[in-house]
Amino acid sequence: MYPHVHTPLSLGKITLRNRIVMAPMASAKSERDGSVTQALCDHYAERAQGGLLGLVETEHHYVSNEGRAAARQASISRDSDVDGLAREAEAVHACETPVFVQISHAGSAAPQSVIRQVAVAPSPVTCPGAKVGHPLPRELTRDEIRRIVECFARAAARARLAGFDGVEVHAAHGYLLDQFFSPMTNRRDDEYGGPLRNRMRIILQVVDAIRSEVGHDLALSVRLGGCDYREGGSTIEDATKAAVLLQGAGVDLISLSGGMNYYSRLHTLEPGWFKDMSRPVRDALVGDADERGAQPTPVLLTGGIKLPSQADALLAEGSCDLAGVGRAILNNERWAGKL
Incomplete structure (x- = not known):
């Protein structure tokens, strides 16, 4: 039997009251140095008001300065950030709602005007969709990769x-x-x-490093750009294999979205833009878990979901275990009242 919107779900040590997640959406409300502001705290408190959402996921916070994606992106890269981050978490907890913080490194997407250096990347290749004239990034060394993995662990x-x-x-x-x-x-x-396992290596190393740093005190989610939806890019088959590797690594949640197509889909208007990926991924996770006698890792699906009824339909058809709502909540701080 498939869940519905108001079916509780356990993630790590916490239990969500329902299956609706406020998906990460950049607000550009931090200070220019990345410090958390009262405006950022209010932004989340307003949307979590009433304790009606199952989970709030904050916008991405950068783990190191060379991985900063924008001028007013929030930081989790310094020990001095902790006090502001605590205010951010408490703003949501005051609404009796669990909250995750999303952590990131922008790589070649980091603007030189913001980071004041040449951006870094796996290879000296710009991302599809990068602005014309965007400079080529510098290829990371193995030592630099290890340092970035450590930055993610310290951020956790x-x-x-x-x-x-x-x-x-x-x-x-x-x-x-x-x-x-x-x-x-x-x-x-x-x-x-x-090979895919090699391309997944740094992600799996980040997962292992975070577990080594914080154990199971924190729930651990990975937002995976499982398919690029572009010729020569990652495929839905890649997404299913990557998800099984993440499940084997012990993550608590897999949040599926786009890769080099970013967070949108051309010519797709119906809610659940990435359900053609999330359904086979979810099936693969269930099959892998059954073989190991374990519980499958829940799958979060976002993209074009505007109403609780749409989320309920996606849950009922087995496309996901959680439904992420992004822009609809961003544009309407009282959206949770629809629940």
């Missing part, structure tokens, strides 16, 4: 100190971890390039 440690219930590793939308996953941007010939 700060999230725990700040009181977040979980962290979500951003490996979608053309950012650094997605750049490693996609064959369109990963041209490496070492252990980080080539």
Whole structure:
């Protein structure tokens, strides 16, 4: 039997009251140095008011300065960020709602005007869709890759100190971890390039490093840009194999979105833009879990979901275990009242 919107769900140590998730959406409300502002806290408190959402996932916070995606993106890269992050988490907890913080590194998508240096990437290749004239990034060395993995782990440690219930590793939308996953941007010939398992290596290393740092004190989600929907890019088959690897690594949630097509789909208007990917991924996870005698990792699906009834339909047809609502909640701070 498939769940419905108001069916509770356990993720790690927490239980969600329902299956509706406020998906990460950039608000550009931090200070220019990345510090959390009262406006950012109010932004989430307004949308979580009444405690009606199952989970709030904050916008992505950068784990190191060279991975910063925008001038007013929030930081989780410094120990001095913890006090502001604690206010951000508490703003949602005051509404009796669990909250995850999304953590990211922009890779080649980091603007030089913001980071004041040449951007880094798996290979000296710009992402599809990059602005004309966007400079070529510099290829990362193995030592630099290890340092970035450590930055993700330290960011998770700060999230725990700040009181977040979980962290979500951003490996979608053309950012650094997605750049490693996609064959369109990963041209490496070492252990980080080539076959899918190699292209997944840094993501799995980040997962392992976070677990080593915080154990199971925090729920751990990965937002996976499972399919590029572009010729020569990652495929739905890649997404299913990657998801099974993540399940084997012990993540608590897999959030599916686009890769080098970012968070949108051309010529797709019906709710659940990525359900052609989420359904086979979910089926693969169930099959893998059955073989191991374990519970399958829940799948979160976002994209074009505007109403609880649409979320309920996607849950009922087995396309997902959780429904993410992004722009509809961003544009209407009282959206949760629809529940």
